[in-house]
Amino acid sequence: MESFGARLHRAVAERGPLCVGIDPHPGLLARWGLDDDVHGLERFADTVVEALGDRVAVVKPQSAFFERFGSRGVAVLESTIRQLRLAGSLVLLDVKRGDIGSTVAAYASAYLEPSSPLHVDAVTVSPYLGVGALAPMFDMATAQGGGVFVLALTSNPEGAAVQRARTAGGRTVAQVVIDEISQLNAGAQPLGSVGLVVGATIGETGHDLAAVNGPLLAPGLGAQGASAADLRVVFGSALPAVLPAYSREVLAAGPDVAALRAAADRVLADCRAALTGS
Numbered sequence: 136m137e138s139f140g141a142r143l144h145r146a147v148a149e150r151g152p153l154c155v156g157i158d159p160h161p162g163l164l165a166r167w168g169l170d171d172d173v174h175g176l177e178r179f180a181d182t183v184v185e186a187l188g189d190r191v192a193v194v195k196p197q198s199a200f201f202e203r204f205g206s207r208g209v210a211v212l213e214s215t216i217r218q219l220r221l222a223g224s225l226v227l228l229d230v231k232r233g234d235i236g237s238t239v240a241a242y243a244s245a246y247l248e249p250s251s252p253l254h255v256d257a258v259t260v261s262p263y264l265g266v267g268a269l270a271p272m273f274d275m276a277t278a279q280g281g282g283v284f285v286l287a288l289t290s291n292p293e294g295a296a297v298q299r300a301r302t303a304g305g306r307t308v309a310q311v312v313i314d315e316i317s318q319l320n321a322g323a324q325p326l327g328s329v330g331l332v333v334g335a336t337i338g339e340t341g342h343d344l345a346a347v348n349g350p351l352l353a354p355g356l357g358a359q360g361a362s363a364a365d366l367r368v369v370f371g372s373a374l375p376a377v378l379p380a381y382s383r384e385v386l387a388a389g390p391d392v393a394a395l396r397a398a399a400d401r402v403l404a405d406c407r408a409a410l411t412g413s
């Protein structure tokens with residue numbers, strides 16, 4: 136079975152290095168002229184799928200905005216996932232799960248087992264119960280060709296107090312996460328299937344990402360204040376592995392399908408220039 140790392144590598148080569156989030160904030164629903172209810176949610180998600188599903192490498196639905204509407208919102212999420220996969224984009228579900236290992240096994244089956252209604256290509260996870268507790272997720276990803284993105288250095292200002300705290304050995308908590316994931320990806324070709332999340336907002340932090348050999352999801356661009364030009368500062372020599380992620384910056388262009396496509400094209404051009412230095 137083809138690995139997620141290989142599938143992502145191909146998708147980025149074909150469609151360019153870009154992940155667009157589906158984050159139907161109440162304010163965006165209003166801006167699009169939609170009601171803040173499950174019908175507005177469905178219309179919003181369907182429009183993003185129509186505009187971007189056949190052209191963006193990775194689409195990242197934010198589960199929270201679907202869960203707000205209970206089981207009917209989750210049904211919209213299931214349908215959004217199916218439509219995105221049919222349209223050919225990889226689906227990264229942003230749920231930031233993390234728990235003791237036996238429970239992580241259930242999350243792994245919910246998101247990475249092909250028979251699950253919420254089956255996606257990859258999922259975000261939190262390592263704060265220990266990277267080792269996530270082993271069932273990594274195992275399921277390996278078995279099913281799925282991907283996992285582990286929070287390392289998040290884009291929000293509150294993250295630094297925990298993530299940059301020093302462990303007894305002198306490394307930061309984030310560096311321990313980075314090093315453990317680097318070991319999991321060692322030797323993978325063309326790219327490992329376990330990625331990290333590193334915010335584009337964090338500036339130069341001195342963390343060593345050189346050995347990760349997996350994708351580096353970079354949220355925080357646009358609405359949170361970072362620009363594509365900041366990627367060089369944050370990622371340095373690890374730039375080729377960066378997958379820039381935008382939500383509100385692109386979504387604010389809707390509901391017009393052509394305008395959404397133009398916004399995605401614009402940020403993709405910015406990212407290409409920043410990642411290649413051209």
Ligand SMILES: O=C(O)c1cc(=O)[nH]c(=O)n1[C@@H]1O[C@H](COP(=O)(O)O)[C@@H](O)[C@H]1O
Nearest residue numbers: 197259289290332334354358359381382383
């Ligand atoms: O895992 C994420 O995607 C994520 C990690 C992080 O450090 N910061 C972060 O903003 N995110 C998510 O990325 C999206 C950012 O949205 P915008 O700020 O609108 O581009 C939200 O869905 C966040 O939950």
